[in-house]
Amino acid sequence: MPKRKLTFPFIDNYKSPEKRKEIYDKVVDGMALRVTPTGHKSFVYRYRFGDKVRRYTIGSFPEFSLAAARDKARELHRKIKDGIDPIEERKAKKYETDHETVSDLADEYKERHLPSLRESTSDEYRRLLKKEILPVLGDIPVDKLSRRHIIKLLDKIAVERGKGVLSNRVRAVLSSMYSYGVDRAIVEANPVLAVPKRKKSENKRERVYSKDEIRALWKAFEQQAEPVQSIFKMLLLCGQRSGETRRMRWEHLDNDNVWVIPASETKAKRTHHVPLSDSAVKLIENLKILTGTTDYVFASQSNRVENQPVKWLQKAVKRIQNASKVKDFRVHDLRRTAASYMAKLGVDRTVLGKVLNHKGLAGDDQVTAIYDRHNYMDEKRQALNRWARHLQKILSEEEDQGAKITQIGSAKN
Known part of the structure; x- marks a missing residue:
């Protein structure tokens, strides 16, 4: 063997x-x-x-x-x-169908269906069930959930709390759970389908940070404990999605300084190769002392026994907003900012799409099979190296004026 x-x-x-x-x-x-x-x-x-x-x-x-x-x-x-x-x-093991309440359906949904989803999706669904859905609807008989129940919950989120995007996401989770119930003959119909999605609540955000804002944000990143500060830096350096970055494993890093993201971890559902700039490599190497004995590069320090990655950044986002004075700072803006600066540096649209693993931007419906296999590795490496050098130049501009900003790959905390 x-x-x-x-x-x-x-x-x-x-x-x-x-x-x-x-x-x-x-x-x-x-x-x-x-x-x-x-x-x-x-x-x-x-x-x-x-x-x-x-x-x-x-x-x-x-x-x-x-x-x-x-x-x-x-x-x-x-x-x-x-x-x-x-x-x-x-x-x-025998299949049981004794479901009396919405909470009973949720228990089976979490046990049997959510493990089949990507880890990030599963975690988010569990969070929304626990915080938004079950506290309000959990005790309702599973076959008695009405349109009125659902509308009341979603209106409270969207109107009273002013969170229209969250309202639509809660609706999506509840609908998915009831569709599962229909497929398993637990309920006869999905009542969520009769409740329309809230319109104009997910307006496209176009926020890109200026050089001054990048410097202010970087300073705020460095006030965070590790590995959280390095997550934010890596997001800006590489332009990848937050969940995929936070779940980076040591085993996903090959000897050619390429981060290989498995298809099971990507939104595009295909393996994605991210060439790492020298700045990104140094950042990762500095974490080995802290997280090198765990599975995850950005392993959570709040519960090391469970060997889990950092899952939530909301509290850190609030701290960074206050420290940087960039009050509308959001995690996804770092990906958009990296992409926008790479475009300004002359990175081709198709190459940029390959860097971001974005099907539409990369034009993957049009490229031939031979170019798809080629995967633009050299072009992606050049683009990310160009952006890393430019980012270091942005950060160094204020150093010339007497302010101190730690270099991209330096260790802190």
């Missing part, structure tokens, strides 16, 4: 064998990557129960991440030690 430490790049690039092959992981005993001649990849767990050797299929790659597969394998190992055969346990 071949054995090695499995990593995302190894799994992602592994070619289809002539016959089915299993490569066992050195990190978790018994767990293996199974690859078939058709190219299908999945994680399995091999164990002995009594006098039988059995294989439990954990899940397919990349829908099931390497870290999640390892966690599942460890869980299976604990069950076996307790005298439980995981395969027989799975067979014995």
